[in-house]
Amino acid sequence: MTELQTLTVLGIETSCDETAAAVVRGRPGAVPEILSNVVLSQVEEHKAYGGVVPEIAARAHIDHLDRVVTDAMAEANMEFGALDAVAGTAGPGLIGGVIIGLMTAKAIAQCHDKPFLAVNHLAGHALSPRLTEQLGFPYLLLLVSGGHCQLLSVDGPEHYTRYGTTIDDAVGEAFDKTAKLLGLGYPGGPAVQRMAAQGNPNAFDLPRPLAGREGCDFSFSGLKTAIARAVDAVAAPSEQMAADIAASFQTAVCDVVEDRTRNAMDRFAQKNNLPEPTLVVAGGVAANTALRARLTDLCTAQGFRFVAPPLYLCTDNAAMIAWAGLERLALGRSDSLDVSPRARWPLSEADAR
Ligand code: KG4
Numbered sequence: 001m002t003e004l005q006t007l008t009v010l011g012i013e014t015s016c017d018e019t020a021a022a023v024v025r026g027r028p029g030a031v032p033e034i035l036s037n038v039v040l041s042q043v044e045e046h047k048a049y050g051g052v053v054p055e056i057a058a059r060a061h062i063d064h065l066d067r068v069v070t071d072a073m074a075e076a077n078m079e080f081g082a083l084d085a086v087a088g089t090a091g092p093g094l095i096g097g098v099i100i101g102l103m104t105a106k107a108i109a110q111c112h113d114k115p116f117l118a119v120n121h122l123a124g125h126a127l128s129p130r131l132t133e134q135l136g137f138p139y140l141l142l143l144v145s146g147g148h149c150q151l152l153s154v155d156g157p158e159h160y161t162r163y164g165t166t167i168d169d170a171v172g173e174a175f176d177k178t179a180k181l182l183g184l185g186y187p188g189g190p191a192v193q194r195m196a197a198q199g200n201p202n203a204f205d206l207p208r209p210l211a212g213r214e215g216c217d218f219s220f221s222g223l224k225t226a227i228a229r230a231v232d233a234v235a236a237p238s239e240q241m242a243a244d245i246a247a248s249f250q251t252a253v254c255d256v257v258e259d260r261t262r263n264a265m266d267r268f269a270q271k272n273n274l275p276e277p278t279l280v281v282a283g284g285v286a287a288n289t290a291l292r293a294r295l296t297d298l299c300t301a302q303g304f305r306f307v308a309p310p311l312y313l314c315t316d317n318a319a320m321i322a323w324a325g326l327e328r329l330a331l332g333r334s335d336s337l338d339v340s341p342r343a344r345w346p347l348s349e350a351d352a353r
């Protein structure tokens with residue numbers, strides 16, 4: 001397969017609470033065309049429980065995936081026979097959902113005699129900036145979502161070096177937990193951000209776990225506990241107090257993420273002598289405007305270019321899965337239909353934790 005060949009790939013994503021299918025056409029090294037990108041969010045199904053319930057997610061994927069795939073193909077004006085390959089998320093994620101998407105992707109590939117690609121969901125996020133930007137390897141990625149919190153050097157479609165990860169909770173989880181404690185509903189990130197805008201970020205003295213330490217790992221459980229204590233200390237927090245807690249929390253998160261990311265930038269810059277190194281932020285928490293502002297300033301100070309993909313590509317979607325599949329297909333790769341779904345699947349196997 002030559003590098004210049006234009007390829008068209010169907011991607012399927014079901015690893016968490018979004019049922020998604022997309023068709024992407026392009027070739028590595030050029031910004032591709034997203035022919036369709038259908039995302040069905042299950043937020044309403046999970047709202048009452050204050051978080052994603054794996055069993056409910058899996059059932060919703062079963063109910064909706066066929067129609068989502070049909071819609072993605074129709075929107076792209078494509079027949080299955082015209083595809084070059086089918087890519088499906090094989091993990092990491094909630095295993096019930098992963099099984100459903102992976103089986104569907106394999107079935108379509110087999111029926112239409114197309115190559116199949118088992119995509120790592122994290123590779124999808126990691127390669128997503130190349131969907132909209134001319135961006136060469138390597139670049140530094142900060143992945144901040146409800147399930148993940150990592151700093152990675154993205155060295156190629158199949159090569160990643162993990163600089164750090166969370167040793168307990170993901171940052172999005174901390175936002176969601178804080179929102180729950182403050183009675184702000186689910187998903188918590190946007191609600192905490194809105195509330196924080198009315199609050200005093202210095203009102204509560206919260207910990208900055210791991211800040212100032214060597215390395216690029218994260219920890220958020222201590223911060224979560226501190227918020228629980230602050231809320232417990234008052235019978236019913238007033239609107240202003242809730243806003244102050246939200247603002248103090250968001251600032252603590254920004255401080256920690258900035259500190260960890262600065263260490264990663266130093267390591268990345270030392271290893272790669274690039275005229276303009278790039279930091280990319282992806283994942284749902286990348287929607288946070290305070291965090292974006294912090295990272296923008298950090299990049300200016302450190303001489304990095306800052307890239308934040310559009311929000312619809314930052315959160316879970318299937319365009320990034322189709323693209324990650326396409327990048328590997330262009331390298332001549334495809335996967336056997338025997339590939340198993342995986343609840344855990346670190347991007348660099350050496351980092352398995
Ligand atoms: O990437 P994503 O859509 O799903 C996965 O977790 O894979 O990320 C969802 C997470 C949730 O925890 C949500 O609360 C958080 O992203 N989030 C935000 C904001 N918007 C979404 N966190 C902080 N500020 C936001 N504006």
Ligand code: ZN
Pocket residue numbers: 121125145283315316
């Ligand atoms: Zn994700």
